[in-house]
Amino acid sequence: MSQIKKIWIGILVCAGMLGTSPMLYAQPCPPPNPILGSNQVCPGSQTSYTMTVDNRPTSTYTWELFGTGGSIVGATNGVTVSVDWQNANGGPYLLRCTEQVGSCFYQNDLMVTIADDLARRPFNCFSELSIPFDQNCEKLILPEHLLTGGAPDCANSFTVSLSLNEQVAVPNPVGIEYLGQIITATVTHIASGRTCISHVLLKDGTAPLLACENDTTLCNDPRAWNPFDTSFKIPTVTDNCLDNIIPEQQGYEWVQLFNDPVFDALIIRSWSATDKFGNRGTCEDTIFLQRVIFDQIICPPDTVIACDSDSFDITNPLTSGAPTFNGIPLWSERSYCDFSIKYEDLISHKCPGTYTIHRYWYLSQLTPTAINEDTCHQIIEVVDTVGPEAIFDSAKVSVEFHDDVFGLPVNKAYKTVYYPTLDYDCLAYGYFPHADIIDNCTNTDSVVVDLIWDNGHINYLNGSPGSDHLRFENLSKGKHIITIKLRDACHNTSYDTLIAVAEDQRAPYIISDKFPVVTLGAFSDVTWIDVSVFDEGTWDNCHLNLLLARRVDWAEACIDICDSVSMSCYDEHDTIYCAELESNRQIDAIEAHYYETIKWLKEDERPCSDLLWNAWKYELCNIGTNICKDHFGGEKDLSAAIYDLNCTSDFETDSLTKAEIDLWKQIGGGWSNAIPFSCKDACPGKPVKIELLAIDASCNIARIWVDVVVEDKSAPEVQLVLPDLEISCWAYNNYYRTAVDSGNFDVFGKYESYYGGLYAGKGGKTVLKDRTCDLLPDVDGYYPIVYDTISNGLVLENCELRIDEYQKIQFQKCGEGWIERHFIFKGNCNTSKADSTKIIQRIKIFNDCPL
Structure with missing residues (x-):
């Protein structure tokens, strides 16, 4: 700030000079007061000016500004006045304040000059300078940081712009990211447009x-x-x-x-x-x-501590109480104090985990004037009230809920171990798991262990060698509560519960006919063979639940499984289709049999029926989705689709797991209590592969494949015999001889077959022609022609029918004679072992009418 020069001018104006009556003063006028305010102002600024009051509250003031440099703002008769100065440099201008005190008048003048910063001092910037960041780790760079003359007198007369290399603008305030970079700072005088430049290096110079x-x-x-x-x-x-x-x-x-x-x-x-x-x-x-004040040391109280307390350590007195000062324990192995503290223990045992400690504390303090000593007797009762604990190997013993066990609280998990039933009586035997006994107060070798269950009791001393003491026998199938009783040397007893589950883990053992042969029923389309026919003593060590069977090719044999398909489970991205089985036996007896089997499984309440029903359903959906429907993208992973679509409503299950779905896939469908066979199985001469499935009450499954030879042993049966015939030699020569000579004997009738439910014949009738001698000849001498119709023969056969024929013929010179047609009927399948059927048709040729 430039020096302010103030000029005070005092003018005494007498009453006579103002044209008033002259008067005499009893006292002289007081000295004049100067105007307080700057005599150098900034263009466009508003400045206040004040008269010094000097305890003259009766004074009046009149302010005047001479010249065009500015204007007075507001009233001109107060102690203080404000002046708005012009925007340009100029002056000096006279500011006058006339003060009247009683009859005394004073004219106080102040010469004011209007000058901006350029008029007051040189305009220069530091060429280079370093500026530290502020406490906010940034820096607002102002003109006073850059101008050699310091802070400007006129506010807002300069601007500062920052850049890197005078190209990239830099924000102001400048952040820490510009640390160590040279920033070009340009200071501009707004009114004149003049500039100067500084190169600024920002640094962190503030210590933590x-x-x-x-x-x-x-x-x-x-x-x-x-x-x-x-x-x-x-x-x-x-x-x-x-x-x-x-x-x-x-x-x-x-x-x-x-x-x-x-x-x-x-x-x-x-x-x-x-x-x-x-x-x-x-x-x-x-x-x-x-400092410890010896007289204020307090002895520790007697205490009772559980021996298994985690906070108690007999070797650390701080865990059982020590002498204190101001509530702070004094025990320490070394200290800066001017006193010492020691203790001695006397211990008496009642049992390994219960004992009494008589602790004697010895306190002493050495001062320049005296030696202070004291003793504390503390009794610490350590008691063992907690029994041992049994810990089992988690790899062998799991923790599970058993809400279905009578007598156990629900919603509580128990240690559980599983044993298979091994013998023929469905009983388990073996060794209970070894338990690690934990006792925080007593040597565990002295712990007595009792294992108690419904029909057994084992007692042993922990630490016994070997494992024979843990052996049990005759544990029946089911869940057994094993009560574990532990007693330590202080007679503390604790109890735990182990659930031993004897479960049937062994699948049934299937015994089947090694080389089964099935003979088709006489003249039926399908022969149903009960699964018991193939069973030769299948058994289970506990309970055989079901024995079922299926053809390996059940989905292709004798049925059209894709004739009906429906959507089962779907969303906007995927669809599962399932094949539908016919329920009407009149339409399809085999599919209806399968339909009734599935219905029986769903309604049956025996164990594992739901498993087989779900497996059946899975197989039908797999056929419907991957066989009946075309998939251009390849075969669908049905198991993954069922899981992803969460098709719980389509199966007998509350929730789906991948393991459960995979089991359905492994079992599959086609299972029932009987297997269909037909001529299609007998005629090719190849065995039919069937599969037997045995499942016990625990859903353990056994399966075995068996090759079945199917044969047709039924002999053909002639239902309608070709009649013997009598034919005149005239008719034979005119109507039949040519056919007979060519080997066609069917002119006398033929045998037609009925097998596999199909009638092989077409007409079923043969028309015969002859003449009758009972009527007179016509005008030409010919006897009348008569016609007779006979039914062809009909032969029943299970499968394909083979008809062999040979003839015996004998004629006399007169044209009379006989023909015998010998027919042999036999099944034509490769595996047919039935006897043949033979029959003869006789045709007599006689001389009928006279010449």
């Missing part, structure tokens, strides 16, 4: 600020030997640019206080903190070690 805080502890505090223990107070560090600066230990000084009534000593610790820019801050704190 450490706030140290003193701490106090007792002189015997073991932490005092490690003054930088983390449990003492640690300085906080704040930095303008960085967070999480950790204070560093610089060292400490221990000071002994000999005559201080409150403290034995103090520790002065030195700390420092350095930011990444090398700025370093320091501080010191003090840990005061409080």
Whole structure:
């Protein structure tokens, strides 16, 4: 700020000069007051000016401004006046304040010059300078930082713009990201447009600020030997640019206080903190070690402690109580205090985990004037009231809920072990799991273990060698509550529960006919063979639930399984189709049999029926989806689709698991209590592969494949015989001889077959022609022709029918004779072992009418 020059001009105006009556003063006029205010102002500014009152409250004022440099704002008769100055440099201009005090008048003048910063001082910038960041890790660069003359007198007369290489604009305030970069700062005088430039280097020159805080502890505090223990107070560090600066230990000084009534000593610790820019801050704190007043030491109370308490350690007196001062335990192996503390224990045992400690504390203090000593007797009762605990190997013993076991609280998990039923009586035997016995107070070798269940009891001493003491026998199938009783040397008893589950883990054993042969029923389309026909004593060690069978090719044999398909489970992305079975036996007896089997499984309440029903359903859906429907993208993974679509409503299950679906896939469908066979199985001469499935009450499954030979042993049966015939030699020669000579004997009728439910014949009739001698000849001498119709023969056969024929013929010279047609009927299948059927048709040729 330039020097302000003030001029005071006082003019005494007498009453006569103002044209008033002259008067005499009893006292002279007081001295004039100067105008207070700047005599050099900035263009466009508003400035206040004030008269000094000097305890003359009766004064009146009149303000005047001469010239065109500005104008008075508001009233001109107050102690203070404001002037709006022009926007351009100029002056000086006269500001006058006329003061009247009674009959005394004063004219106080002030010459004011209007001058901007350029008029007041040279306009120059520092060429280069360094500026530190502020406490917010940024810096607002102002004109006063850059101008050699310092802060401008006229506000808002300069602007500052920042850039890198005078190209890339830099924000103002400048952030820490510009640390170490040369920034070009341009200062512009707004009114004149003149500029100057500085090159600025921003740096972090602010050291971290450490706030140290003193701490106090007792002189015997073991932490005092490690003054930088983390449990003492640690300085906080704040930095303008960085967070999480950790204070560093610089060292400490221990000071002994000999005559201080409150403290034995103090520790002065030195700390420092350095930011990444090398700025370093320091501080010191003090840990005061409080002196122990001997007369105020309090002996520890007697106490009772559980021997298994985690907080009790007989070798550490602090866990059972020690003499205290101001509530702070005094026991410490070493201290800065001027007193010592020791103890001695006398122990008497009642049992291994229960005993009494008589602890004698010896206290002493050495002072310059006296030796103080005292003794405390503390009784510590250590008691064992908790029984041992049995711990099992988690790999062998699981923890499960058994809400179905009578007598057990629900919603509680129990240790569980499983055993298979091994013998023919469905009983389990073996060894109970070894338990590790834990007792926090007693040697576990003295723990007595009892295992008690409904029909057994085992008692042994823990630590017994071997495992024979854990053997059990004749554990029936089901869940058994094993009560574990543990008793230690202090007669503390604890109980635990082990659930032993004897379960049937063995699949049934299927015994089947090794080389079964099935003979088709006589003249039926399908022969149903009950599964018991193939069974030769299938058994299960506990309970055989079901024995079923199926053809391996059941989905292709004798049925058209894709004739009806429906959507089963779907969403907007995927669809599962299932084949539908015909329920009407009149339409399709085989599909209807399968339909009734599935219905029976769903309604049956025996164990594992739902499993077989779901397997049947899975197979039908797999056929419907992957066989009946075309899939251009290849075969669908039905198991994954069922799981992803969560098709619980389509199966007999509350929730779906991948393992459960895979089991349905493995079992499949086609299972029933009977297997269909037909001529299609007998004629090819190849065995039919069937599969037997045995399932017990625990859903253990056994399966076996068997090759079945299917044969047709039924002999053809002639239902309608060709009649013997009598034919005149005239008719034979005119109507039949040519056919007979060519080997066609069917002119006398033929045998037609009926097999496999199909009628092979077409007409079923043969028309015969002859003449009759019973009527007179016509005008030409010919006897009348008569016609006769006979039914062809009909032969029944299970499968394909083979008809062999040979003839015996004998004629006399007159044309009379006979023909015998010998027919042999036999099944034509390769596996047919039935006898043939033979029959003869006789045709007699006779001379009928006279010439």
